[in-house]
Amino acid sequence: xxxxxxxxxxxxxxxxxxxxxxxxxxxxxxxxxxxxxxxxxxxxxxxxxxxxxxxxxxxxxxxxxxxxxxxxxxxxxxxxxxxxxxxxxxxxxxxxxxxxxxxxxxxxxxxxxxxxxxxxxxxxxxxxxxxxxxxxxxxxxxxxxxxxxxxxxxxxxxxxxxxxxxxxxxxxxxxxxxxxxxxxxxxxxxxxxxxxxxxxxxxxxxxxxxxxxxxxxxxxxxxxxxxxxxxxxxxxxxxxxxxxxxxxxxxxxxxxxxxxxxxxxxxxxxxxxxxxxxxxxxxxxxxxxxxxxxxxxxxxxxxxxxxxxxxxxxxxxxxxxxxxxxxxxxxxxxxxxxxxxxxxxxxxxx
Amino acid sequence: xxxxxxxxxxxxxxxxxxxxxxxxxxxxxxxxxxxxxxxxxxxxxxxxxxxxxxxxxxxxxxxxxxxxxxxxxxxxxxxxxxxxxxxxxxxxxxxxxxxxxxxxxxxxxxxxxxxxxxxxxxxxxxxxxxxxxxxxxxxxxxxxxxxxxxxxxxxxxxxxxxxxxxxxxxxxxxxxxxxxxxxxxxxxxxxxxxxxxxxxxxxxxxxxxxxxxxxxxxxxxxxxxxxxxxxxxxxxxxxxxxxxxxxxxxxxxxxxx
Numbered sequence: 001x002x003x004x005x006x007x008x009x010x011x012x013x014x015x016x017x018x019x020x021x022x023x024x025x026x027x028x029x030x031x032x033x034x035x036x037x038x039x040x041x042x043x044x045x046x047x048x049x050x051x052x053x054x055x056x057x058x059x060x061x062x063x064x065x066x067x068x069x070x071x072x073x074x075x076x077x078x079x080x081x082x083x084x085x086x087x088x089x090x091x092x093x094x095x096x097x098x099x100x101x102x103x104x105x106x107x108x109x110x111x112x113x114x115x116x117x118x119x120x121x122x123x124x125x126x127x128x129x130x131x132x133x134x135x136x137x138x139x140x141x142x143x144x145x146x147x148x149x150x151x152x153x154x155x156x157x158x159x160x161x162x163x164x165x166x167x168x169x170x171x172x173x174x175x176x177x178x179x180x181x182x183x184x185x186x187x188x189x190x191x192x193x194x195x196x197x198x199x200x201x202x203x204x205x206x207x208x209x210x211x212x213x214x215x216x217x218x219x220x221x222x223x224x225x226x227x228x229x230x231x232x233x234x235x236x237x238x239x240x241x242x243x244x245x246x247x248x249x250x251x252x253x254x255x256x257x258x259x260x261x262x263x264x265x266x267x268x269x270x271x272x273x274x275x276x277x278x279x280x281x282x283x284x285x286x287x288x289x290x291x292x293x294x295x296x297x298x299x300x301x302x303x304x305x306x307x308x309x310x311x312x313x314x315x316x317x318x319x320x321x322x323x324x325x326x327x328x329x330x331x332x333x334x335x336x337x338x339x340x341x342x343x344x345x346x347x348x349x350x
Numbered sequence: 351x352x353x354x355x356x357x358x359x360x361x362x363x364x365x366x367x368x369x370x371x372x373x374x375x376x377x378x379x380x381x382x383x384x385x386x387x388x389x390x391x392x393x394x395x396x397x398x399x400x401x402x403x404x405x406x407x408x409x410x411x412x413x414x415x416x417x418x419x420x421x422x423x424x425x426x427x428x429x430x431x432x433x434x435x436x437x438x439x440x441x442x443x444x445x446x447x448x449x450x451x452x453x454x455x456x457x458x459x460x461x462x463x464x465x466x467x468x469x470x471x472x473x474x475x476x477x478x479x480x481x482x483x484x485x486x487x488x489x490x491x492x493x494x495x496x497x498x499x500x501x502x503x504x505x506x507x508x509x510x511x512x513x514x515x516x517x518x519x520x521x522x523x524x525x526x527x528x529x530x531x532x533x534x535x536x537x538x539x540x541x542x543x544x545x546x547x548x549x550x551x552x553x554x555x556x557x558x559x560x561x562x563x564x565x566x567x568x569x570x571x572x573x574x575x576x577x578x579x580x581x582x583x584x585x586x587x588x589x590x591x592x593x594x595x596x597x598x599x600x601x602x603x604x605x606x607x
Contacts, residue, residue, distance in 0.1 A: 013480065013483060014467060014470055014471050014474065014480075014483055015467055016450070017363070017445045017447065017483055017484065018462075018467070046358075057416070091566055100439070103437065103439070107442075112570025174595060218453060230453060230456065233450060233453075234450065236437065236439045236454055237436050237438070237439070237450065238433060238436050238437040240397070240402055240431070240433035240434075240436070241403070241431075241432075241433050241436040241437070243402050243422065243505075244430060244433065244503075245422075245425065245426055245450070245451070245453045245454055245455040246422050246423035246424070246425065246427070246453065247422070247423075248422055268583070286441075290443075291440065291442060291443070291448075291486065291584025292439040292440055292441045292442035292443075292446060294439070320540075326600075334354035346376070
């Protein structure tokens with residue numbers, strides 16, 4: 001028979017491709033983990049009081065007692081570094097989930113009103129209720145959930161059609177931003193200052209209780225996202241194809257959306273609306289892993305690396321320390337323009 | 351009773367029933383075509399048979415069990431479907447896309463195995479897409495792309511395969527090529543195939559069984575030679591025509607008069 005020899009070569013061809021891809025995914029993920037670890041330590045070494053990597057690691061892991069080093073590391077630098085790490089992981093994961101779920105590279109939570117919804121609720125809390133700490137987190141979470149539900153109701157009839165979701169998201173963002181502006185005009189000067197700083201987004205402003213909540217959420221939700229990765233890859237093929245593959249589409253989508261919304265909301269609560277990290281983490285991870293691989297964990301690691309670098313640049317490399325959000329914005333805005341220009345040309349964005 | 355059948359099934363979208371109280375049996379191990387005018391409910395029926403639409407009334411049965419009571423994950427191991435317009439993620443390669451057809455055979459923690467490799471390889475070989483494995487879907491021609499989607503549905507390795515208008519965007523050559531592929535799959539593995547088709551002549555030529563629908567009801571069903579007559583075409587499509595034997599295969603051929 002003609003066909004009896006055919007399966008052999010292709011078996012190996014497909015196997016070889018799959019093995020190569022698995023190896024690449026493993027290498028990329030391990031390298032990213034190492035890079036994030038190194039950056040995490042590095043952010044705690046630099047500053048007006050220089051430390052060695054050994055001193056930082058020893059202090060973080062409580063291997064040596066040295067009051068002056070412990071004061072600098074555990075008291076001052078660890079909270080900032082930990083919040084950069086956690087916020088980056090959360091935004092990277094949430095961003096790529098949104099982008100894949102909505103099949104649009106523009107659909108990061110920054111652009112579909114989730115951040116603004118969380119921001120509006122948090123600012124309202126700061127201005128009207130003089131809230132702080134966990135109350136701000138709770139409000140941001142509630143705001144993000146309300147914004148997400150609003151988007152779902154307004155834009156999700158019969159699935160997502162092209163740019164409708166993005167357009168409604170931009171509308172919602174503008175609406176929420178308008179209300180934020182109104183809240184600020186009503187605020188006391190000191191509250192307004194606090195609110196403005198919060199709105200720029202900075203990992204240095206983390207409150208200990210908020211940070212613990214976010215770290216807990218990241219530890220719980222990243223494995224959840226990893227388990228839902230398979231469902232996400234099926235949903236990308238369209239609802240009918242996903243259902244034909246035996247995926248419970250509504251349940252999977254609700255789980256993925258909930259995961260992404262909670263991660264975004266808690267990240268926003270800790271550091272304010274840090275822009276563009278969620279937008280660019282996924283595409284960078286895809287560049288490293290290969291097209292359409294959509295790994296949630298690599299995207300989360302890229303997000304963490306980006307935010308740690310942004311924090312290093314914002315605090316140490318610039319003549320005057322700036323909020324982290326200014327740096328991510330400066331990097332992200334050109335990327336957004338490039339994205340808009342190229343997707344328009346390819347007609348692939350919608 | 352055949353493996354896949356519906357009893358008194360009512361299907362529709364929102365408040366609008368499109369198919370009402372319909373009974374249908376899909377013959378096992380045969381290639382069945384569902385034909386009819388636009389908006390006659392043929393895709394709705396297919397979606398109902400594939401459990402993508404939940405019946406308002408009646409039930410669809412797979413191997414004697416009502417499909418609504420079965421786990422969708424388990425059904426996906428027996429029943430595959432190629433939707434009308436599946437979406438390819440940006441930049442995805444043929445290898446990656448076809449491999450996604452293996453999802454029903456993987457669990458929460460079950461990893462990829464040699465069986466999965468074999469099933470994907472068989473699907474690539476059967477559809478003649480083995481040479482394309484490294485190519486991004488977007489770079490392929492319409493005919494190649496459709497064969498890749500069929501390969502994904504084949505990788506699912508199901509006894510029953512449903513296809514919703516798989517020939518719609520293809521030229522005549524690729525339409526024939528795709529239908530020949532379905533025939534071959536049926537001949538080689540005894541797969542039960544159901545395909546929604548627009549072209550009556552191709553349906554007659556390549557299918558064993560035809561289900562003709564009009565206004566959400568079945569007007570006629572059976573072997574093409576028995577079913578496709580000038581009266582039926584007039585009734586179903588409102589087209590006055592002459593039915594003559596296909597000069598090559600002798601199957602009914604519709605010629606507008």
